[in-house]
Amino acid sequence: MLTIIPQLLIGAADLAAAFLFLYGLKRMSSPVTAPSGIFVAGLGMVVAILASFLYAFDVTTEARPFLATNIGLAFVALVVGGGAAWWSGRKVAMTAMPQMVALYNGMGGGAAGAIAAVELFGGKSQGATQLIVTLAGALIGAVSLSGSLIAWGKLDGVINKPLRFKGQQLVNGLVFMATLVVGGYLVFAVEAGAAPLIATPDLIYLFFALALVFGILMTLPIGGADMPVVISVYNAFTGLAVGLEGFVLQNPALMIAGMVVGAAGLLLTLLMAKAMNRSVSNILFTNFGAVTKQKQGDIKGSLKPAEAGDAGIFMRYVKEVIIVPGYGLAVAQGQQKLYEFVKLLQSADVTVKFAIHPVAGRMPGQMDVLLAEAGVPYDLIFQLDDINDEFANADVALVIGANDVVNPAARTDKSSPIFGMPILNADKAKKVFVVKRGEGKGYAGIQNALFYGDNCDMVYGDAQAVLIKMIEAVRSLGLSAAA
Amino acid sequence: MDFSISISGFVALYIFMLAGFAGWVIIGHVPAILHTPLMSGSNFVHGIVVVGGIFALLNASTTLEQAIGFFAVLLGAGNAAGGYAVTDRMLAMFQTSEHQPAHAKSGRAKAHRPKKG
Numbered sequence: 001m002l003t004i005i006p007q008l009l010i011g012a013a014d015l016a017a018a019f020l021f022l023y024g025l026k027r028m029s030s031p032v033t034a035p036s037g038i039f040v041a042g043l044g045m046v047v048a049i050l051a052s053f054l055y056a057f058d059v060t061t062e063a064r065p066f067l068a069t070n071i072g073l074a075f076v077a078l079v080v081g082g083g084a085a086w087w088s089g090r091k092v093a094m095t096a097m098p099q100m101v102a103l104y105n106g107m108g109g110g111a112a113g114a115i116a117a118v119e120l121f122g123g124k125s126q127g128a129t130q131l132i133v134t135l136a137g138a139l140i141g142a143v144s145l146s147g148s149l150i151a152w153g154k155l156d157g158v159i160n161k162p163l164r165f166k167g168q169q170l171v172n173g174l175v176f177m178a179t180l181v182v183g184g185y186l187v188f189a190v191e192a193g194a195a196p197l198i199a200t201p202d203l204i205y206l207f208f209a210l211a212l213v214f215g216i217l218m219t220l221p222i223g224g225a226d227m228p229v230v231i232s233v234y235n236a237f238t239g240l241a242v243g244l245e246g247f248v249l250q251n252p253a254l255m256i257a258g259m260v261v262g263a264a265g266l267l268l269t270l271l272m273a274k275a276m277n278r279s280v281s282n283i284l285f286t287n288f289g290a291v292t293k294q295k296q297g298d299i300k301g302s303l304k305p306a307e308a309g310d311a312g313i314f315m316r317y318v319k320e321v322i323i324v325p326g327y328g329l330a331v332a333q334g335q336q337k338l339y340e341f342v343k344l345l346q347s348a349d350v351t352v353k354f355a356i357h358p359v360a361g362r363m364p365g366q367m368d369v370l371l372a373e374a375g376v377p378y379d380l381i382f383q384l385d386d387i388n389d390e391f392a393n394a395d396v397a398l399v400i401g402a403n404d405v406v407n408p409a410a411r412t413d414k415s416s417p418i419f420g421m422p423i424l425n426a427d428k429a430k431k432v433f434v435v436k437r438g439e440g441k442g443y444a445g446i447q448n449a450l451f452y453g454d455n456c457d458m459v460y461g462d463a464q465a466v467l468i469k470m471i472e473a474v475r476s477l478g479l480s481a482a483a
Numbered sequence: 484m485d486f487s488i489s490i491s492g493f494v495a496l497y498i499f500m501l502a503g504f505a506g507w508v509i510i511g512h513v514p515a516i517l518h519t520p521l522m523s524g525s526n527f528v529h530g531i532v533v534v535g536g537i538f539a540l541l542n543a544s545t546t547l548e549q550a551i552g553f554f555a556v557l558l559g560a561g562n563a564a565g566g567y568a569v570t571d572r573m574l575a576m577f578q579t580s581e582h583q584p585a586h587a588k589s590g591r592a593k594a595h596r597p598k599k600g
Contacts, residue, residue: 063544081557254535
């Protein structure tokens with residue numbers, strides 16, 4: 001009797017949690033219902049965590065003497081881990097969101113790996129299937145942990161340059177093979193009865209060490225602009241690891257939640273890869289820099305610099321402006337000033353829209369969040385497919401801190417490394433202003449034909465400084481008109 | 484009556500398949516504008532791993548198991564709490580033109596303030 005009621009309660013709570021997660025994610029499909037969606041999912045989490053303490057009624061006989069200590073440890077871990085993450089999550093700047101998500105994701109992967117470690121060191125897995133699934137979850141979780149930490153380091157600027165060396169893929173492949181061999185040997189040894197799992201701790205340590213090293217090696221060579229894909233991949237990995245460990249622990253809530261996230265991560269990964277016109281394996285396993293050393297067709301025309309104030313005043317007297325913000329805007333912290341400028345234009349009856357490329361920013365959709373933070377209403381924000389035809393009707397395309405995503409070479413130049421990548425057709429607008437810090441090339445290291453177009457003027461300078469000049473120019477205009 | 488759960492072989496595969504399909508369909512309907520909160524939201528959902536961590540920790544019978552179990556709960560709790568905090572913050576920012584957030588209104592007022600002189 002003592003075990004049936006807790007079992008029933010845990011089962012019901014986990015069922016409720018699984019439902020609430022799915023329902024919560026469903027509600028996240030519209031900006032209107034999304035805030036309640038995360039609340040619903042959060043409710044599911046609280047229910048599941050509270051119920052999980054009922055496991056205390058049904059622990060193994062060996063663990064019974066430690067029960068009081070273990071419950072205490074669980075409380076401390078919940079409060080410390082949850083509290084620290086909550087505090088950091090409330091405090092973090094929106095521009096730092098990608099590295100924060102990478103960090104939380106790594107934690108999840110680490111937790112899944114640690115659960116697998118407890119199972120392995122305790123010799124708890126029963127049968128070959130369970131053992132193989134435990135090891136698979138351990139491998140994926142550990143890779144997700146170390147890989148996410150490297151991704152965090154790169155996004156946070158701790159690690160500045162992608163680390164690439166000759167024969168890197170070979171080394172990575174060997175480390176991965178070694179991990180599989182050690183894991184396979186563990187399964188073989190245990191199943192053949194040569195050694196009980198509990199007697200092989202060294203091999204388990206080795207297995208985890210190899211998996212962690214592989215995660216580091218795999219992430220180090222990947223460049224900053226490919227991070228949206230990397231974060232999606234590791235999100236999917238952690239989901240998968242959680243799902244697999246859910247099977248080992250015979251917990252369907254973990255299985256469902258893990259697999260839902262795995263599928264979500266996979267979908268986002270494919271979307272991002274499509275937006276870059278590259279395959280996922282190309283992004284993860286090849287060096288982008290090496291591909292771009294190709295001959296490029298000569299670009300005719302010249303770069304025409306323009307004054308920020310003149311550009312601002314020009315936009316004040318047109319009908320429609322489409323703004324293409326890129327990561328450079330976020331780097332310059334120019335979102336607030338940009339919206340201030342947009343509001344000035346709007347009060348002068350200029351229609352203003354934002355066009356967002358899927359890979360603008362360092363994680364999927366980051367630019368949307370940064371604009372939302374600055375107060376830009378989301379009905380002004382349009383995605384590539386929805387706005388691309390409208391550039392032809394727009395009077396001005398204002399490109400701020402974006403480069404490769406507006407390069408017409410992707411449409412026309414078959415020899416270009418970005419050929420075929422979906423781009424925003426800023427060049428089709430009657431007039432184009434490009435706000436840029438200097439004459440440098442974009443991430444892909446290629447010239448941008450847009451900048452040399454007859455209809456394009458370059459406004460050089462830091463995005464925020466340029467926007468301040470534009471605002472001042474337009475505002476002084478309004479004052480003199482009123483006077 | 485027995486309420487213990489036993490999932491083996493094909494039942495597990497069925498659960499994985501259906502859950503994966505549900506995730507794919509649900510996430511496929513989320514507009515691109517919400518992709519960042521969606522990612523941190525799904526990141527939050529796999530924080531459910533903390534429940535597995537609690538199970539492992541409560542059943543730990545050696546110091547090593549206790550240490551790793553503690554680590555699992557610590558990380559899992561961080562995943563769940565952090566994921567929720569950032570997702571909630573981001574989603575609160577999305578506003579339509581009709582429902583301008585308070586800080587944007589004050590920004591607008593500032594924008595119309597005449598310059599010195």
